[in-house]
Amino acid sequence: MQRSTGSALRVAFAHYSQPNDISGVTTWVLGMAKRLSADGVSVAIHFWMAPDGQDQEPDFFQELRHQGIHVSTAPRRANLKADVLETLGFLNQWQPTVFLPQCISAHYAAAAQGGYQGLPWALTLHSDDPAYWATAKSFGGSRHRSSLVCVSHHIRDEFNRRRIDRPASVIPYGVTVPVTPTEFRTDPFRVVFSGRIWEHQKRASLVIQALIKACRARDSIRATLIGDGYARASCERQVAEAGLCEAITFTGPLAADQVQARLLESQAILLMSDFEGLPIALLEAMAAGVVPVVRRIPSGIPELVDHERTGLLVSEDPEEAARALLRLADDPDLWQRCSKAARGLVAQHYSADGSYKQWRHLLEELDRQFDDAPTNPYPINCRRIVSLRRIDRKLHLQYRTPTKRTTTLRQSLRTRIAQIKHRIKRLLNRHP
Template sequence: MRISGPTDRRGVTAPAAGRWSAGRARPRVLFLATSYPVYEGAAEGVFVARLAESLIPFVRVLVLAPCPPAAAKRSPRARGRKRVRVVCLRYAPARLRLLAQGPGGIPASLARRPWLWVLVPALLWAMFVGARRALRGACLLHAHWAVCGAVGGLAARLRGRPVVTTLRGEDVNRAARSFVHRLVLRACVALSSRVVVVSEALAQRVRRLVQAADPIVIPNGVGPEFFELDPPSRGDHFEVLFIGSLIPRKRPDLLVEALRTVPGARLTLLGDGPERPHLESMARAEGLSRRVRFMGQVAPERVLEYLSSAEAVVVSSEREGRPNALLEAMAAGRAVVVSDFDGAAEVVEDGVSGLMFPRGDADALAARLRSLQEDPAMVRRLGQAARARMRSLGLRWEDTAARYARLYEELLSEHGGAAGEDGMERGGRNGAA
């Protein structure tokens, strides 16, 4: 059974155009995730949503994810040519569903509110029961993050369904430091038919932690709208942009500290999280309140507005997988200043397609920003090279979806073509799950 479209000149399977031909089987895939933008304007796990929407030409996608209290008051997310259906995991009364979907995900929520640990068993049980029920009508489970691979993998094993698990960075990073997280990672690998990671550095880390692991690298993609953004122009300020959760491992404090020695620069932070009060206090103490703007969490669709005026985008993280904020900034033709986390050099060539600095070094970050502020030609040159780098890597969501579609096809063939007719759709029916 083939579920992929035609092949383009680079050998990457391209999305099929239009409706599926009559009689052609179209499988349903269940996404299990702890972060997903379940209502319009939400930003949590938006890259999972981009993948789900890009897979629409190949498969039907049903998403199973926890819903935050705000979801009940918002319009459900429905993007792309056809709807991606989202089913909420109700693991607690609505007002208490604070464990997932916040800035930094479950680990950050537990750090902020330790009492939420009492809800962890309820969430895991809801994930298991929900996945087992939903897999009656799905051919394959695609889990996102290790905990979903472990819990959902067990449910899929009981249903006889194949499992793809995508590890995205922090789940692997935590496994390197925590015995419990390492057990979760090992269970995930054992219960998954295929394990996917978003960078080669992450693949090497997984192999070191779990000897039996043989992960496949499928990078995240970028939407075409980022490649169409015009070059930036210098205004009253040298505009610096940070995009991400305000959590410790992202190190947004480095930018506020660095700004002290970059006069004339203005920093805009897109995102929210537990570090915001501390960052606001830092800015006031350093007399930077007028040069640091806290925009809070903004809808993913508005990120382009802020990128359009930014000359430099900073990724200051201690640890990452392969952050989409970096990929989108490079595709938008912005000069990027990136900490030397594992895997950064896979995308950024220092001095050619961006500037790199040692992790945790605010002085080095400030020096890189000053060099860009003083040399607008360098800003343009690095931005052009960054966009060219993204084009050469072929990091588009349609390419990412095509690679996953081939992987699904391979697994379904190994499992006899399909896991029951209840997970299939015949051509001519509505593609919405």
């Protein structure tokens, strides 16, 4: 079927929606969609609704619609193929010139199916997560005709190491840099955690243990956890048992302006994740001059945190993280040096304007590919879903019935082993 040229740029996102979601990917999707729409681009977001989020639409759906963004929703189906067919139905109806699927296996499979017929799309690797590598393995090859985008140089290097048969570019997240940064204060010296309070990836148990140790050691330290998640109740219980409810508080999810207000009152941010891409919460904190104390992991974090220059890197031992927080509270010169350098790094390399310009350039390039194609990709074939052949089995895990979590016990054991390991290391360093 022949198609007309000169079409207007139409960008469709596909993402998930769940109650109180504050993930970095969601923050990026909503921010990018709003900015594109403000620039006159036709934008749609198709939300995959988990079972616990189908009863009522989130308030921000109406906000998006008021800004001219087309919002549609679909409940999760019983299996991957059914969700792929539903997503293809959305694409055939709205007919974007560029498709940006996020996070959900069915969205990537639908994108690849469209890619076979000439629909330009981009696969964004947001994290050094096994699920993303399974996605890249299944849908990142040249036959799927996607553009590949990594949010950090570490992820691109890992991508190249895995020998996927096409290059990937790096477009980091960008954030707005406040006009006035935070200031050094000793009483109280405020520490913040911002994000999902999960044991998986975020290691909430390490965060709360480090905060308890730091607050016990110094009455002037106050900590705030911004966000929510299944590990929050356990963290609150540990704080109560430690008698530190006044020193360590939980806000729940906050609006973006409220988060920034909290950051501008804080002196340090703590992050103890197992894996990350390029944490937006960390970028926002550094932009405000908040000094990061973060776990040394292979990720985009070392691209942001240069030890003792833009922040402090620590191991997974909560005692070491607590000592780093105390060190910052006791050393205003170190804090001032790291705060200034962290803010300068974000302003120079991770600004919202800079990131948006790179994405806009890519989207216009993909839109030209749509215009130059000899035939229209629509309607995308829904009868033979070729993209589901030989995909990684991990991509079907979203459709398994959840089992009782044993994660907390396993992670607690890992934490204890890490503490013993680092104590032995310190003893060996004392007695060479």
